[in-house]
Amino acid sequence: MKEKVLFIPVADNEDDEKVCRKLEAALTANNLLSFIQAKDLVAFKTHFGEEKSQGFVRPLHFKMMGTLVRQRQALPFLTETSTLYSGMRHQAVSHIELAHRHGFGFENTGLPLIMADGLTGDEELDVPIPGKIYKKVRIAALIVKVQALVVVSHFTGHLGSGFGAALKNMGMGCASRRGKLEQHSTATPSVKKKNCTGCGACAQWCPAQAITLADGTARIDKTACIGCAECLTVCRFDAIGYNWSATYEQLQRKLVEHAWGVAAAKKDKALYINFLTRISKDCDCMGGYRKIVPDIGVLIARDPVALDAASLDLVEERAGKPLTALAYDIPHRVQIDYAREIGFGRPDYSLEKIT
Numbered sequence: 317m318k319e320k321v322l323f324i325p326v327a328d329n330e331d332d333e334k335v336c337r338k339l340e341a342a343l344t345a346n347n348l349l350s351f352i353q354a355k356d357l358v359a360f361k362t363h364f365g366e367e368k369s370q371g372f373v374r375p376l377h378f379k380m381m382g383t384l385v386r387q388r389q390a391l392p393f394l395t396e397t398s399t400l401y402s403g404m405r406h407q408a409v410s411h412i413e414l415a416h417r418h419g420f421g422f423e424n425t426g427l428p429l430i431m432a433d434g435l436t437g438d439e440e441l442d443v444p445i446p447g448k449i450y451k452k453v454r455i456a457a458l459i460v461k462v463q464a465l466v467v468v469s470h471f472t473g474h475l476g477s478g479f480g481a482a483l484k485n486m487g488m489g490c491a492s493r494r495g496k497l498e499q500h501s502t503a504t505p506s507v508k509k510k511n512c513t514g515c516g517a518c519a520q521w522c523p524a525q526a527i528t529l530a531d532g533t534a535r536i537d538k539t540a541c542i543g544c545a546e547c548l549t550v551c552r553f554d555a556i557g558y559n560w561s562a563t564y565e566q567l568q569r570k571l572v573e574h575a576w577g578v579a580a581a582k583k584d585k586a587l588y589i590n591f592l593t594r595i596s597k598d599c600d601c602m603g604g605y606r607k608i609v610p611d612i613g614v615l616i617a618r619d620p621v622a623l624d625a626a627s628l629d630l631v632e633e634r635a636g637k638p639l640t641a642l643a644y645d646i647p648h649r650v651q652i653d654y655a656r657e658i659g660f661g662r663p664d665y666s667l668e669k670i671t
Contacts, residue, residue, distance in 0.1 A: 319622035319662040321615055322346065323630070323669045326593065328610040332374050335593070339614055340380050342670050348616060351585050354389035356463035360427065361395055361490060363470060363600045364415040367404060370605045371594040373470050375419040381466065382427045390464070393428045394420060397456045397489060398437035399601070400496050400548065400558075407549075408435045432456035433492050436549045440492030443577035448658055449570055453577035454495035465578075465586040467620065471627050473597045473608065477568050478648020479639055480599045481627050482588045482620040483655070487575035497545040499570040501558045504541040505548060507534045511555035518547035518556065568650040576660040579620060588620045590627045597643045608642045609635045621661025625652045 324338050343349060352358055360381065365372035378394060385392040396411065404410040408431040415421075415429055422428060433439050433456035441460040442452045459465065469485040477484055488496060514532035526540035527547060534555070536547070548556045562570070579586065592612035596605050612634050617623035628649070632638055639648055656663045 317662070318664045318666040319617060319619040321617040321622050321626040321665045321667050322348075323626070323667050324614040324616075325669065325671070326611055326613045330611060332376060335614065336374075336376050336380050338670075339377060339589075340384070342614075342616065343381070343384060348587055349384055349388060351587070352385055352388050352390045352464045356388075356390040356585075357461075358385050358390050358392040358464040358466065359395045359432065359458060359462045360392060360466050360468060361432070361459070361485060362468040363485065363489065364396060364405075364411070364420055365418050365600045366602060367414065368605075369600045369602060371470055371472065371596050372418065372600050373468050373591050375424045377468070378420070378425045378427055381468075382425060393430050394425060395430055395432040395458060397431065397433040397491070398493060400493065400500065400545075401601075405601075407437065430458065432458040432490065437493035438546065438549055440494060443581050445573060445576050445580055446658075447573040447576065450498075450573050450577075453574045454492045454498070455574070455577050455581060456490055456492050456495075459490045459578060460581045463585060465582045466589065467578075467586065468589045469591070470600055471590050471592045471595055471631065472599045473595075473639060473643025474599045474646075474648075475644050476564065476646075477571060477651065478564070478644060478646040479628060479631075479651075481590050481624045483572060483575045483624050483651050484599075486578040486620060487571035487573070490578045491574045493545050493549055495574055497543070497548070497558070499567060499574060500562055501543075504538045504543055505536055505545070506557050507536060508555045508557050509533055511553050513553055513555070515553075517550045517552070521546050521550045564646045565650050568648075569654045572651055572654050572660065573658070575620065576655075576658070579660070586618070588617050588623045590615045590623055592627055592630060595631060617665070619661045619665075621652065621655040621663050622665035625663045626665045626667055628652070
């Protein structure tokens, strides 16, 4: 049985408010928020963009969807998680500041903004899955705790996974810091001596007591290290390094299994929306922005695998060439193929155009 994916076509550079009205009409006419019950805590998971990036899904869409959710007597809010790399999105305080700069403040969306993984990315819960790589995955605590989830993703190319959409927004974007680290890293951390100030924060917070200070510099006992990334979390000077050497294919497999954990935690209490607009070579984590294909539309599904499969097909159809020729020459369909292999979601879909 094929999974239904709704497709709202849009013209290239169509006005955001017009797109918003089309999305509202589709959500309402198809009763797509019926899984939300009164008093449910409803998380809207999205990406607020990095500094200087402009491709992210616009705040006005969340204002509209938040209003629809409140009409169901539920409690909606915006959420995100901290990044592994240094920058404004590395912890909650500056991440929220950046979100406000990009228009995601309460005055524009009517929604509170609550980080799903806490102040520094370490608030997590284990979710069991029958994966080939993992039997449990570490997911940001609030993603697991809420009663309902709406994952709103911006389709882009990606230098690690080939493309980013719902599965990446879930697998990477909903994982805790340790979950992100498990997907990326194949080694224990090391100290960048030129950056280390000898403040001792990493040693203080290391749960395995694997870090000591010697001659004013932190040192890591790799035999004692448990790979929890707590040192990466607390270091304010970018003095902790990791070997990000997971292959493209392995990264995508790990990403998919973490996305499976998010879906498993929510079961029938989630909706997935992909925006195929402002499609760029790089994800919204990158500062630059260059459009690589004309705007296509908005896709909605109950199944994130079907949604991403349909999104990827539409992008390549519109471009007239594979995504590898538009963005990065990476085996990007591993995400879809591996989900099929492990029995997560339904990659086969039927596209229903909404006019």
